Structure formats: C-alpha cells, structure tokens
Amino acid sequence: MPEPSKSSLPQSIDETIALLEAHDYLAGRSLATVVYLALKLKRPLFLEGDAGVGKTEIAKVLATALGRDLIRLQCYEGLDVSSAVYEWNYPAQMLEIRLAEAEGVTDRARLEGDLFSEKHLIRRPVLQALSSSAGGAPVFLIDELDRTDEAFEAFLLEILSDFQVTIPELGTIKAAEPPIVIITTNRTREVHDALKRRCLYHWVDYPAADLELEIIRRKVPGCSERLSEEIVAYVQKLRRLDLFKNPGIAESIDWATALTELDRVALDPETISDTVGALLKYQDDIARIQGSEGRQALDAVKAELRAVG
Missing domain, CATH: 1.10.8 (Helicase, Ruva Protein; domain 3)
Structure with missing residues (x-):
C-alpha cells in the first residue's frame, strides 16, 4: 500500500499503519485505529503507559510523516502559564518606556498599546500550537502531563475544549485550525476525568x-x-x-x-x-x-x- 503524501492525513486505519511503519514506528492495529480516529475527528489523543514504551515517539513520527511542526510542552511540577502559554518581554518594554520618556511621549493609551502588542509577546508552546502554520496545523505534544498539578490541568480544559486562550491585554486568540494534540502520561498520578473526556484514550503497553x-x-x-x-x-x-x-x-x-x-x-x-x-x-x-x-x-x-x- 503506498504511503500517503506528506502533509495529507491518512484516509484509513491501514494507511495509518503504513504511514507510521514507513518511519519505523510499528504500531498494533488498536493503536493505529485510535491514532487514525484522533486525526479524523480532530480530537486530542491521550496516551498512557509506562515510561519507554514509545508514547512520545508517536508525536515525533506523526510530525515527520505529515510534514508538520512539532511543538513540545514538557511538563514538570510547578509549570505555570508564563512558561507554558506566553509572557511579556519585560526588558524590551522597559526600554520602550525609557525611549518614550526621552521623547516626551505623554499619550498613555498609545504607550500601553505599544507595550502590550504582538512585538513584545513571547509565545510559549501553547500559544505556538494555536498559531497558524504554512504546513498545516502543528503536532502539539503535551508530554508527561502527570508531572503537573491539577491547577494546570484545569487551565488546559479551555485549550482542549475550544482551542483558544485568553490574554487579558490582547483578548482571545483562537486557532484557525486545531493542532494535532498528543498528551502522554506515565501514570504517576491520575489525571482528572474532565480532561480525559475531551480526548481519545489508549494504553500503550510493552510490545509482544x-x-x-x-x-x-x-x-x-x-x-x-x-x-x-x-x-x-x-x-x-x-x-x-x-x-x-x-x-x-x-x-x-x-x-x-x-x-x-x-x-x-x-x-x-x-x-x-x-x-x-x-x-x-x-x-x-x-x-x-x-x-x-x-x-x-x-x-x-x-x-x-x-x-x-
């Protein structure tokens, strides 16, 4: 069976198996089925299993095989919005304030508009995943979600529900096309059901x-x-x-x-x-x-x- 061309999604389970195998990822039919459905239905894929069984590799192989960007959010204890979503470039903002003072700028509204604009916005993985890409929606890997806390899980609900994020100074940024989301956990703790319900699920076991x-x-x-x-x-x-x-x-x-x-x-x-x-x-x-x-x-x-x- 011919391999699907780059950037096109597989049109069947067999094509999905062939796509992965062409990049040396040997998937059983049950795993290939849930990958195919996640791509077809544009649903996040929640992969659970012991460390080292190939969960992260699925995202890497899909990005390569489909010709998409891979954006990885490596989770850890204490992960917050500024590290995961966005933050402002404070040094550049301070420089702009100093220049405005030197030039005698007194229009406060104009200055605030300049300070909190796209040019000072640092896009972290979540915001990058929601941004448009020339090659199609990126593959967004949320790796080892179980290392974060429940507060960060709750924040992800907006992302996975509507593929959008709200930045107070700019408003709501919504993805033109939902990214291909792969979530992995090593099951060091249980992830909340509210998040799992938004995903297709598969347990990745050790291979035969x-x-x-x-x-x-x-x-x-x-x-x-x-x-x-x-x-x-x-x-x-x-x-x-x-x-x-x-x-x-x-x-x-x-x-x-x-x-x-x-x-x-x-x-x-x-x-x-x-x-x-x-x-x-x-x-x-x-x-x-x-x-x-x-x-x-x-x-x-x-x-x-x-x-x-």
Whole structure:
C-alpha cells in the first residue's frame, strides 16, 4: 500500500499503519485505529503507559510523516502559564518606556498599546500550537502531563475544549485550525476525568516479543539476528520479574546498540553484568539481575531458543 503524501492525513486505519511503519514506528492495529480516529475527528489523543514504551515517539513520527511542526510542552511540577502559554518581554518594554520618556511621549493609551502588542509577546508552546502554520496545523505534544498539578490541568480544559486562550491585554486568540494534540502520561498520578473526556484514550503497553524483535531489527540494523533474539527474549523475561522499573522498548534499543558497538554476538553473564546499566536504571534491579535471577533468566532464554532453533 503506498504511503500517503506528506502533509495529507491518512484516509484509513491501514494507511495509518503504513504511514507510521514507513518511519519505523510499528504500531498494533488498536493503536493505529485510535491514532487514525484522533486525526479524523480532530480530537486530542491521550496516551498512557509506562515510561519507554514509545508514547512520545508517536508525536515525533506523526510530525515527520505529515510534514508538520512539532511543538513540545514538557511538563514538570510547578509549570505555570508564563512558561507554558506566553509572557511579556519585560526588558524590551522597559526600554520602550525609557525611549518614550526621552521623547516626551505623554499619550498613555498609545504607550500601553505599544507595550502590550504582538512585538513584545513571547509565545510559549501553547500559544505556538494555536498559531497558524504554512504546513498545516502543528503536532502539539503535551508530554508527561502527570508531572503537573491539577491547577494546570484545569487551565488546559479551555485549550482542549475550544482551542483558544485568553490574554487579558490582547483578548482571545483562537486557532484557525486545531493542532494535532498528543498528551502522554506515565501514570504517576491520575489525571482528572474532565480532561480525559475531551480526548481519545489508549494504553500503550510493552510490545509482544515478535513486534519488539522487528523494532530492534529496524532500529539497530547492525545487531546480529541471534543477539537480537536473545535480547528480546531476555528483556521479555525481565518484565515478568516485577522489577522496580521494567525496561521499556527504548532501553531495549539502547542495550542492543551498546552490545553491537562492543561487537557482541550473544549474551553471557559477564556481558550482561558489564552492560546492564544501558538496560536498567535502578541499583536494586541491577543487583537482582547480576544475581541468581538474572542467570536463571538467561539459562531459560538459551534453552527456549535452542528448542525452537
């Protein structure tokens, strides 16, 4: 099936799958369906799942595939309107006041109009996402929304309901065309239902073994087939050990890349011990894998691959 041309939206679920796959994002049909519907219905897409499963990557791939600008709002605790939406260029405003004083300008209304005009407005991600773009509406990524507080969530309701924001000095700015909104959370806390209701929802899970193997093949083409199979089988087993932080697909790719750079062709206990920092990020998890549990998992992987190979 031919890939849709840049800047045109896919016209079916199959076209959506092809569009993502053409940019090395392998999506299951359920994920491709909700992406297609979000594009077709112009609804925000709310993606939830553990860190490292590819939620943010969806927004990046869509921006590239559709030829749209990617505008990213990285959320964090304490995020406020001035950082997310807009602020005024105070140094430039002060300079304008000083120049007006030097020139003897006394028209206060005119001065205020000059101070609070577009030329002194600093557009932050939200306002950028509502602005017109030559290539079409941008992809607006609101990343890790669960890191913010409920007050900021409430502020987003106006954005997601009407795709507009009110600036007291300028009035209401409304998007000529709604941006393609992708919201991600790692579920460190629950996001309010009022915001979720405005979105289409999808839980992004860890990929099945066959899909993860194909991702490794595409993302790390220098990785040998045997090593790729062992990496995927081993990582899949680790995710069943109830670690503090399971390795995501991003960590699988990092580990495969590291092992390829070290010219490894197969897994062994020493190799795992030396490179496990590319896969696991918490010392307690690393200690478990460097002990008997890690060795048992590796022995099981070797036995399973021998049985099928």
